[in-house]
Every structure is written in C-alpha cells, then in structure tokens.
Amino acid sequence: MTATRVLVLNSGSSSVKYQLLDMRDSSRLAVGLVERIGEETSRLKHTPLTGGGEPREREEPMADHEQALRAVADELAADGLGLDSPELAAIGHRVVHGGLKFTEPTVIDDAVMKEIERLVPVAPLHNPANITGIRTAQALRPDLPQVAVFDTAFHTTMPESAARYALDVKTADEHRVRRYGFHGTSHAYVSRKTAQLLGRAPEDVNVIVLHLGNGASASAVRGGRCVDTSMGLTPLEGLVMGTRTGDMDPAVIFHLARVGGMSIDEIDILVNKKSGLIGLCGDNDMREIRRRIDAGDEEAALAFEIYIHRLKKYIGAYYAVLGRVDAIAFTAGVGENAAPVREAAVAGLEELGLAVDGALNSVRSDEARLISPEYARVAVAVVPTDEELEIADQTYALVSDRNA
Structure with a gap:
C-alpha cells in the first residue's frame, strides 16, 4: 500500500491547528483545532470529513502540546484515521522563520532542529511553539518523516536591494537584521493559482x-x-x-x-x-x-x-x-x-x-x-x-x- 496521507500541523504558543489530507485528490479527511493549551481548561474541536462523522468538541485540561497532540491522535483514531496508519506518509509542520538557510521544504533532523532553535531570537513568538509541535509529533511517530515548511522560504528569492535595510552592514549581519517576509506559503499558493486562473x-x-x-x-x-x-x-x-x-x-x-x-x-x-x-x-x-x-x-x-x-x-x-x-x-x-x-x-x-x-x-x-x-x-x-x-x-x- 502506498502511503498518501499527510497530517499538517500548525502549532501556536497555546494552540494547535491540524488537517489530515489524502494527496491522491487533495481531499481533507479531518480538520481540527486545540485552543487554550496550558490553561485551566483546553478545548478541542474536531471535524471528520469522511464516513459521515459528526463534529465533536471536548473540554479538559491539556498542560502542554504533547497532551494536546495525543488528544488529536485519539480523535483521529476514533474515525479510523489514527497516526499509526500505514497510509500516513508524513507530517508537515508550518514553521514561521527559516532565515536564509531554508529556501525549500526540509525533512527535519537534529541539524535542522538546531537551526530552527538558532532562529528563535528573530521569531520569539513563533519558532518556540513550532519546535514544541515538531518534538511532540516526533515522539508520537519517530519512524515517520517530519517536514518543515517555512513561512519565509518563498521570500528568499528577493534581491539584496529589496531584502537589506540601509543599516550598518556589520551590525546588520552580526544580528541577522534583514527583511525576511512572512505568509510565504499563502503568497506562493495564491500567485500560482492566479496564473492558472488566467x-x-x-x-x-x-x-x-x-x-x-x-x-x-x-x-x-x-x-x-x-x-x-x-x-x-x-x-x-x-x-x-x-x-x-x-x-x-x-x-x-x-x-x-x-x-x-x-x-x-x-x-x-x-x-x-x-x-x-x-x-x-x-x-x-x-x-x-x-x-x-x-x-x-x-x-x-x-x-x-x-x-x-x-x-x-x-x-x-x-x-x-x-x-x-x-x-x-x-x-x-x-x-x-x-x-x-x-x-x-x-x-x-x-x-x-x-x-x-x-x-x-x-x-x-x-x-x-x-x-x-x-x-x-x-x-x-x-x-x-x-x-x-x-x-x-x-x-x-x-x-x-x-x-x-
């Protein structure tokens, strides 16, 4: 059996958005959101999109992203879409900041994780949460490819004339101060779809x-x-x-x-x-x-x-x-x-x-x-x-x- 499913995870500081897709036809099998992770009561909204299942909600304490993702895995399993399925090909992670090093989607290994961690000072609100989501997913499925898709990647083609600020070059380079851009996956998708529309x-x-x-x-x-x-x-x-x-x-x-x-x-x-x-x-x-x-x-x-x-x-x-x-x-x-x-x-x-x-x-x-x-x-x-x-x-x- 060829694995054709991809689980997409978008881990925020106190939330996890997820979608499970079948790449044979780009159909969505399930979507959901976990909110208020780390608070007194967290909420998980899960919607199966196959098999006639009904949307479900559960409210319970989820102390961290590991508990949240385990709850997500349970909901998917209840619909016959568990993370242990041989049909799951990979988990794709939205990572906000990839700096200049990551210009393409990248399979995550120890070296990639170190670089994402090194970029925390320029994305202190986003990269730590992305890292937590990756580590939790790795613990749940250590045998499965985990892929980072970077918000900044699409913008790495900007020429230096657009990417550099008119700041002292030594200072800018020492502290990695430049224009990186964000929403890159959206800009990539929409620009391509616009061409198709024309x-x-x-x-x-x-x-x-x-x-x-x-x-x-x-x-x-x-x-x-x-x-x-x-x-x-x-x-x-x-x-x-x-x-x-x-x-x-x-x-x-x-x-x-x-x-x-x-x-x-x-x-x-x-x-x-x-x-x-x-x-x-x-x-x-x-x-x-x-x-x-x-x-x-x-x-x-x-x-x-x-x-x-x-x-x-x-x-x-x-x-x-x-x-x-x-x-x-x-x-x-x-x-x-x-x-x-x-x-x-x-x-x-x-x-x-x-x-x-x-x-x-x-x-x-x-x-x-x-x-x-x-x-x-x-x-x-x-x-x-x-x-x-x-x-x-x-x-x-x-x-x-x-x-x-």
Whole structure:
C-alpha cells in the first residue's frame, strides 16, 4: 500500500491547528483545532470529513502540546484515521522563520532542529511553539518523516536591494537584521493559482498578492518568484493590520521610551497588539468596522481610510517594482470576503489599468474568480488561500521524491 496521507500541523504558543489530507485528490479527511493549551481548561474541536462523522468538541485540561497532540491522535483514531496508519506518509509542520538557510521544504533532523532553535531570537513568538509541535509529533511517530515548511522560504528569492535595510552592514549581519517576509506559503499558493486562473504559466505572469487578514502582507511576484514583500525582520512591517501598526517611523519607539517613559516590552505590546485597526477605532474586525461606517461612525471611517491609503501605496510601489503587472490577487479573510476593501483599494487607479466590476465584486464565492471588467488591462482576482494544502503539497512532493 502506498502511503498518501499527510497530517499538517500548525502549532501556536497555546494552540494547535491540524488537517489530515489524502494527496491522491487533495481531499481533507479531518480538520481540527486545540485552543487554550496550558490553561485551566483546553478545548478541542474536531471535524471528520469522511464516513459521515459528526463534529465533536471536548473540554479538559491539556498542560502542554504533547497532551494536546495525543488528544488529536485519539480523535483521529476514533474515525479510523489514527497516526499509526500505514497510509500516513508524513507530517508537515508550518514553521514561521527559516532565515536564509531554508529556501525549500526540509525533512527535519537534529541539524535542522538546531537551526530552527538558532532562529528563535528573530521569531520569539513563533519558532518556540513550532519546535514544541515538531518534538511532540516526533515522539508520537519517530519512524515517520517530519517536514518543515517555512513561512519565509518563498521570500528568499528577493534581491539584496529589496531584502537589506540601509543599516550598518556589520551590525546588520552580526544580528541577522534583514527583511525576511512572512505568509510565504499563502503568497506562493495564491500567485500560482492566479496564473492558472488566467490560463497562463506562473513563470509568464507578474502578480501583486494582497494577503489581507488580521495579519496582512503584500508581495510582488515576478514569474513565480518573490521580488519584494511588505513584512520585514518581523511581521510588524508593512500594511496596517488588525492590531499591528505596519510601517512607522522607527523614531516613534525612541520617542515613546524617552518622552513617554515606556519600556521596550510595553512598546512591543503597543505596536503589535494594541495598534492597527484596533488602536485606531477599537475594532479589528472589518465587518464591524464597515457596519459602523454605514451607521455614520467617523472614527471607523478614518481607520478604514488609513488602512486603504497604506494598501494603495503598496499597490503603486509594487507596480513600479514589477514594471508590468498582469494581475492583482486579493486573499485571506478580509481579502476574500470584504468587497468594500477590494473596491476602495483600486479606486482611482484606472490609469494603471485597474478596475473592479461592481456586480462581480459583490458576489460571494469560495472559488477563485476575476472581479475586473473585460476591458481592464490588469486582472483583479479573488483567490481563496489554502496554506494547509500548500504545506501538504510541498511535504508530500518532498517525501515522494525521496522514496522514488
């Protein structure tokens, strides 16, 4: 029997998201989420997608990721999809930061783990949780290939002119300060799917991808390769996000420390968790912001205008970087569902060949689709992202090649 299943794990600091896929047809067999790991009561939501099983929830203390993943293994086994199945080919792990070393999906061994650990200082909120998930999965199935798929990998093709800050070279190199970018699996998947939507090969298409969720990033993709992206050393740089400032004069930090008397930790929390849309208007849910705007709320309207202004700046900048743009693709929670954001983002950019058809833009669908009128020089697309499928595809391709 050829093993064709891949379990995808996305381990956060207090959560684990998972999907089990059959790579023969990319179908999902089960999906789930464990929340509040390490708290008094944890919650596991599990949904089998085969065999007619019903969604299940359980609440119980789960002290750590090992307990959480053992609970996941039990739920999968109850559906006949246990981790001991000979049909399981590999476990694919989302790892946020791979630095410059990891440009492709990588089978995890001791040397790879050491390098992921070495990158903790540049991803202190993410890599430790990813490491914990990997170690737990290794303990559960030590015989199975474990594959790391890195958020940063797709962006390692950026030229030095885009990746380097104008910081003293010695200092930057000593502390690995450069622009790495994130959301790479989404940008890779969406740029490729956009080319398919246009009926062209990825290497023939230039795409601006706008990944707009609570975290948000833009990328300029030339012929299937990233040449620029909005996030930098950390996910703080770039677009206005749900709780992050995005681009800001770095001297604001000095000012808050010297004049405001704030500590580095306080500023860190401020710019990452208490700013962006929630800092501007008290809401980081675009649906609620639009409801408030429709009700005449000026604070929400200004927050929306600031969000769109930054978005337009990046569209224009990446148009200049690429020189020729074949398509702009909106993706992720806001990009896929917020028609007013898409409309506002391209409004006034007709001279760049951009336009949105109101009727097409208002249609809600889970399918990739064009929302630009036929006369538009540049296609505007909505392309639902699928980071889990991208991780599974990369994982399965790697282990299949090794076994060939």
